[in-house]
Amino acid sequence: MALNLLPTQSVSMTTTTTTGESVYxxxxxxxxxxxxxxxxxxxxxxxxxxxxxxxxxxxxxxxxxxxxxxxxxxxxxxxxxxxxxxxxxxxxxxxxxxxxxxxxxxxxxxxxxxxxxxxxxxxxxxxxxxxxxxxxxxxxxxxxxxEKSDLLSLMSTILFQIDDLSIMIFQYQEKRHQTVSQGEQKEDGILIEIDNQVGPLFNLVEKVYTRMSTSPPQDSSGLLGRKHLLVQDRWESLRLEIDELKIELKEDRWLIVFKQVADQVDGMMDGLDKTVSQCYLMIQQIKETGLSTSTSTSTTTSNSSTGSNTSTSLDKLRSVEKNFDAKYKYYTPSIAKMLMMLGNGIAARVSRNVLTLNRHEAMLNRWNQLKITMDNLRKKDLPDTRPVSPASICWSRTSDRSDTSQFLMKSPEPNTMDRSRSPYISSVASSSPIPFNMMDEYHRKTPTNPSKNLWQSMNSSKSPSPVYGRSQQMSPLSREKRSNLVPSTSDTFKRSVKEEEEEDDDFDTSDFRRQQTPTISQQQLHNSARSKSSLSTSTRSMTPNARRCGTPSMIPRPKTPTASSLIPRPKTPNYRLNRIGSPMIPKQPPQQQAGKYRPNPKDALDKEIGMIINSSPIPIQCQKAAGQHEGRYYFGNELTPSLGGGKKIYTCKLMTYDNNRNQTQKRNKVLIRVGGGWQDLEIFLLEHMNLMGG
Known part of the structure; x- marks a missing residue:
């Protein structure tokens, strides 16, 4: 029996395949x-x-x-x-x-x-x-x-992102120019946002470029190639816009830095200019005081008041001069360095800003003019106001009727004296002319033969008294002037320099302004008066030292011309010899004397700090911190802090520098810890004016 495996209904062959909604x-x-x-x-x-x-x-x-x-x-x-x-x-x-x-x-x-x-x-x-x-x-x-569809879609995405970035940059440019015109501070957060978006976008552009370069898909219409060219052009334009924006923002940041540095330079030049103006104002006051002295009456009251006013003006000038020296020491290299930095920055800029160029040129011109003014002040005007030594005044007064009267003019001191001193007291060691009319008020008649008596007094002063030997023989100015007449040996000068070095090494800030009273016996004074009548008269006619401020005059009041009146009776000297033959440092008034800092004489750092504090023209409060740690101090207003804040401890250390040429000479400097570094204590106290105590 055969099985019928054929279908009951034959399937007719059809050519129509799209009778439904689907091709399948x-x-x-x-x-x-x-x-x-x-x-x-x-x-x-x-x-x-x-x-x-x-x-x-x-x-x-x-x-x-x-x-x-x-x-x-x-x-x-x-x-x-x-x-x-x-x-x-x-x-x-x-x-x-x-x-x-x-x-x-x-x-x-x-x-x-x-x-x-x-x-x-x-x-x-x-x-x-x-x-x-x-x-x-x-x-x-x-x-x-x-693949082609993916590439087209990716290119469209890239173009959209490029458009978004271009719009963002355009909007930021408008906002930036608006803030610049209004003087507001700009923010650079757009660079971070641009970088965050440009990174992934660059990866997409690189992917498309690689695919189109190696084996691009078939594109009979050419749409893919045209769109790829468009992406390349837009990407290159975006890169140029971003680069221009970065350059402009970099220029803006540099302009901000330039403005800050320029403002700082202007501030330092303003400080120097103000200090120079104060110096010239004090010099003018001293000159006016000297002119008024020549026309005043020769009474005891007028002499005392005039000398006191002159001394006070000179003391103020010395204080202003110390401030000027400190600012000159710190500001001059800083200003030169900043101006050079600004010049290099301007030369390296891509664009040229007219305002920046004009301001930099104006600062250079102002700085050059200010340097010329400061050089004239330091080398000419300030030395002219410094007093000559008493012995030089005596010699000039006794020779005022001879052809050597030009010795009254300024004779510069040896440079070694000026170099070996601190910048705060170096001005004491130099000499300057004193107008003749300022001394004429205090002089009396000169003996008939002053040169002979002076010659004899100089030859007979090999063993000088504690006061007049130093004031007459050891003055650098008097040595220079009498070297034309009297042959001086080098032993005297070497011995004087040795005494000066010993005095500097044993210097103690505790007696920095302490007055020293040399004792002179009455018999020595009478002997000196009998053998040096001319010199005694000249010494008695000495003008008050121009370095003294607010101290009693050393000029004795005129009395009945007896034998004893020829002996000069100076009051207690208010000077400590800073240099051989130079005037002494004036004694501070009682209110400053009581408030000065008294260091520990056995602590080298404490002594140096005491010298800086006590030699400052502005009173500064200072207190050493208690504890086992050395070199910690409180300065200025930190001694009386406000509510909620505590005392701020400053750490100091002593640095000793050896002289390469002379190994025996050493120089000390006190450094203070500020922020993450160390700064000179003198400069720190000068900059931080809020530390100045009342």
């Missing part, structure tokens, strides 16, 4: 006869040849119909791909996978049937092979289309 409708209506082929292989030995041939022909007919519909489906998909429509090929590929094992089974059945169905099997194999190649081609076209 016609293909889904057909079934692959894979089960029928397997069943026929199992029962072929029980069937006759005619029955086996009939069923085999029915299976081959159904397979041919399926191959035709599959070809039409693949062709439809290809046309959709060309129309830029991307269908899903998964159903077609899945159906083809079911057909793969059926073809070998047909070949096996063909060998069983000894009839001649070879033509049919060969046609099926050819159609199946063609279908596989066609599906592979369509699949490749779909992959290219997908």
């Amino acid at each position: 409708d016609a293909l889904n209506e057909l079934e692959i006869p894979d089960k029928e082929v397997q069943q026929l292989l199992q029962i072929h030995d029980r069937l006759s040849i005619s029955e086996l041939t009939c069923q085999f022909q029915g299976i081959t007919t159904r397979i041919m119909q399926w191959l035709e519909v599959a070809h039409m489906t693949a062709f439809t998909i290809e046309q959709n791909i060309k129309r830029q429509q991307v269908p899903d090929m998964a159903p077609l590929l899945k159906t083809c996978q079911r057909m793969v094992p059926v073809i070998p089974l047909l070949i096996e059945l063909n060998e069983i049937i000894h009839d001649d169905p070879t033509v049919t099997i060969t046609k099926i194999q050819s159609e199946w092979s063609g279908l596989q190649h066609f599906i592979s081609s369509v699949k490749k076209s779909m992959e290219e289309l997908n």
Whole structure:
């Protein structure tokens, strides 16, 4: 009994494959006869040849119909791909996978049937092979289309992001120019935001460039190439905009730095200019005081008041001079360095800002003019106001009627005296001319032969008294002037320099302004008066030293001309000798004397700090911190802190510098800890004016 394996209703062959909404409708209506082929292989030995041939022909007919519909489906998909429509090929590929094992089974059945169905099997194999190649081609076209679509989508995304960044930069530029016109501070947060967005965008641009450079997909219309060129152009424009923005922001930051540095330089030059003006004002007051002295009456009251006013003015001038020296020492190299830095910055700029160039040029011109003024002040005007030594005044007064009266003019002191002193007291050691009318008020008649008596007094003063020996013999100015008349030996000068070095080494800040009272016996004064009558008269006519401030005058009041009145009776000297033959440091008033800092004489650091504090023209409060740690101090207002704040301790240390030329000479400097570094204590006290106590 033969089994009827053929379908009850034959499937007619149709060429219409697109009757439904989907391209797979016609293909889904057909079934692959894979089960029928397997069943026929199992029962072929029980069937006759005619029955086996009939069923085999029915299976081959159904397979041919399926191959035709599959070809039409693949062709439809290809046309959709060309129309830029991307269908899903998964159903077609899945159906083809079911057909793969059926073809070998047909070949096996063909060998069983000894009839001649070879033509049919060969046609099926050819159609199946063609279908596989066609599906592979369509699949490749779909992959290219997908890749092209992905590239186009990626390029569109890149263009959108580039547009967003361009708009952001444009809006920021408008905001930045508006804030510049309004003088507001700009923020550079846009650079961070731009960097965060440009990084991923650069990766996308690089990916597109690599894909288009190696193996670009087929692009018959040229759309992909044109869009890629557009992406490259827009990306390059964006890079230029970002670079220009960074350069402009860099220029803006440099302009801010330039303004800050320029303001600092202007502030330092203003400070120097103000100090120079104060110096010239005090010099003018001293000159006016000297002129008024020549026209005043020669009474005891007028002499005392005039001398006191002159001394006070000179003391104020010395205080202003110390302030000027400190500022000159610190500000001059700083200003020169800052101006050079600004000049180098301007030369390295890409753009040229007219306001910056004009301001820098104006600062250079002002600094050059200020340097000339300060040089004239330091080298000429200030030395002219410094007093000459008493012995020089005596010699000039006794020779005022001779041709050597020009000795009253300034004679500079040796440079070694000026170099070995601290900048705060170096001005004491130099000399300057005193107007003749300032001394004439206090002079009396000169003996008939002053030169002879003076010669004898100089030769007989090998063992000088504690006061007059130092004031007459050891003055650098008097030595220089009498060297033209009296041959002086080098031993006297060496001994004087040795005494000066010993005095500097044993210097104690506790007696920095303590007055010293040398004792002179009455018998020595009488002997000096009998042997040096001319010199005594000249010494008695000495003017008050111009370095003294607010101290009693050393000029004795005129009395009845007796023998004892010829002996000068100076009051207690208020000077400590800072230099051999130079005036002494004035005694401070009682209120400053009581409030000065008294250091520990056994502590070298404390002594140096005491010298700086006590020599400052501005009173400064200082207190050493208690405890085991050395070198900790409170300064100024830190001694009386406000509510909520505590005392601030400053750490100080002493640095000793050796002289390379002379190993025996050493120089000390006190450094104070400020922030993360060390600073000179004198400069620190000068800058921090809020530390100045009342």
